[in-house]
Amino acid sequence: DPSVTILGIETSCDDTGCAVVDGKGNVLGESLFSQNILHLRYGGINPLVARDLHRDNIELAVNQALEKAKINVTAIDAIAVTTKPGLLISLQIGVKYAKYLSKSYNKPLIPIHHMESHALVARMFYDIEFPFLTLLISGGHCLLAVVNDVDNFLLLGNTLDNAPGEVLDKAARRMKLRNIPAYSELAGGRAIEEAAKCSNNSELFAFPMPLVKSRDCNFSFSGIQDALIRHLLSKEKEHSVVGDRIIPEVNDLCAAFQSIIAEHISHRVQRAVIFCTKNQLLKENYKNIVVSGGVACNDFIFKTLQHVGDQLNCNVLRPPPKVCTDNGIMIAWNGIEKIKKKYQFHDVTLNSIEPKAP
Ligand code: KG4
Ligand code: ZN
Incomplete structure (x- = not known):
């Protein structure tokens, strides 16, 4: 009705x-x-x-x-x-x-x-029929599931440690982004997205790609988080940065950090699509991937996912950011x-x- x-x-x-x-x-x-x-x-x-x-x-x-x-x-x-x-x-x-x-x-x-x-x-926003694949990325969760029906979710993968939003929030705090007036009231992930836009060398920092060899659909963010802290410590030392001051390379660090998160997530989504295709969990010529949760607001991450979707013949959608x-x-x-x-x-x-x- x-x-x-x-x-x-x-x-x-x-x-x-x-x-x-x-x-x-x-x-x-x-x-x-x-x-x-x-x-x-x-x-x-x-x-x-x-x-x-x-x-x-x-x-x-x-x-x-x-x-x-x-x-x-x-x-x-x-x-x-x-x-x-x-x-x-x-x-x-x-x-x-x-x-x-x-x-x-x-x-x-x-x-x-x-x-x-x-x-x-x-x-509510798109004409999406069951089944579809969903990637839920937020401050508390990171999971991949096939949505077969309103009450029927098949979990394909989960995070083995932290959620991406949690890691982004911690990173933003550790990089003291709140001390930059334009970012002071933004959620951590959003502040990192904005700072990354100001980067002109996103390859200055190298991050290890998590779970490269694992063929399942799980996630892990603790390794990238540790690498970020190591990069920060070394740059803080190099520039003798103390207290509330911020390292000069902060924008590049944000860009590299956001990139590795986007790549890791995309890689896992790729695995999930391959798994679904192999097991016929989605309709052959009708593959939708719904990305939702707070981290889905991130345009860089979403665009990376859309790019992966294009290659896999999948339609990648998200609800409006709010x-x-x-x-x-x-x-x-x-x-x-x-x-x-x-x-x-x-x-x-x-x-x-x-x-x-x-
Ligand atoms: O779904 P949500 O509102 O709450 C949870 O269920 O966790 O997600 C909040 C998370 C926070 O970690 C926040 O930093 C992240 O979403 N977030 C973003 C962006 N906007 C919010 N992460 C990346 N890029 C954004 N633009
Ligand atoms: Zn939520």
């Missing part, structure tokens, strides 16, 4: 995001309270701070989304809420509020898997997708959710 409307609630990490989306994929109203700048100041996400901010903002976030949609809760058909994976204490804020609304207004509750919604939301990062729209849309599949939700007991660690 295209006239169905869902309220989506997301609190799994550091963004309190809500949205009202209808069955046709129209965003009727949305709100987002991002803790990004605050966590930049703290030098990372502090779970207790994140939880408190979700608690402070949840009611306001829901009301703003409803107000913008000019709709009353009573007119909503169901409430979709992220139940996993993520920080348990943060997830609980969204789940408790969703449960309260569900009970007060007698609305069905739809539990949503955060990572699945990152992938599925692409279907829908790649955490938001309530993707949660509401996942609710719509589940409703369309005629899920039965009456057996949902949110007291028993067991979110996975990020």
Whole structure:
């Protein structure tokens, strides 16, 4: 039913995001309270701070989304809420509020898997049929999966250590990019992308390509992270850089670092496509790769992936940048997708959710 409307609630990490989306994929109203700048100041996400901010903002976030949609809760058909994976204490804020609304207004509750919604939301913007390949790259995750259906994900690969966003954020902090006024309020990965644009010698630094010999679809970023620290230490020594000062080659270092991350990710995607082709997991003349998660906002990484896609006869797509990062729209849309599949939700007991660690 295209006239169905869902309220989506997301609190799994550091963004309190809500949205009202209808069955046709129209965003009727949305709100987002991002803790990004605050966590930049703290030098990372502090779970207790994140939880408190979700608690402070949840009611306001829901009301703003409803107000913008000019709709009353009573007119909503169901409430979709992220139940996993993520920080348990943060997830609980969204789940408790969703449960309260569900009970007060007698609305069905739809539990949503955060990572699945990152992938599925692409279907709100493009005509993508199942099955498709998805690459989810964010601050907490890095995975490749075949999406066979709304509720059927075949995991092909995962990160063996860190997530790319996490590594980019740490690198940005270590390179002190926040001290450059133009980048002071940008997410780490975004700051690195901007700095890399100012590089005129991206080959000044060499990074080791991770997992070159492994033929699976897993990822590893710890080796590149260690190499970055070594490059930094040696340059800091060379220029006697101390305190808040920044090495003169910072732009080149960012460019080389971003390049190796893009190359490694592309290499793994290539492996995944080969694996899918061999096992006939995708349709022969219809291969879509959906890239989503915060790191998918990176134009350099995305363009590298599109280039690889061209060579493999695959269409590489991503949701608009503000829908790649955490938001309530993707949660509401996942609710719509589940409703369309005629899920039965009456057996949902949110007291028993067991979110996975990020
Ligand atoms: O999906 P997301 O909002 O939250 C998680 O679930 O982690 O992703 C946040 C991550 C951060 O690590 C941030 O640095 C990264 O996405 N990010 C970027 C860019 N914009 C955000 N990474 C690379 N390039 C960007 N333009
Ligand atoms: Zn996410």
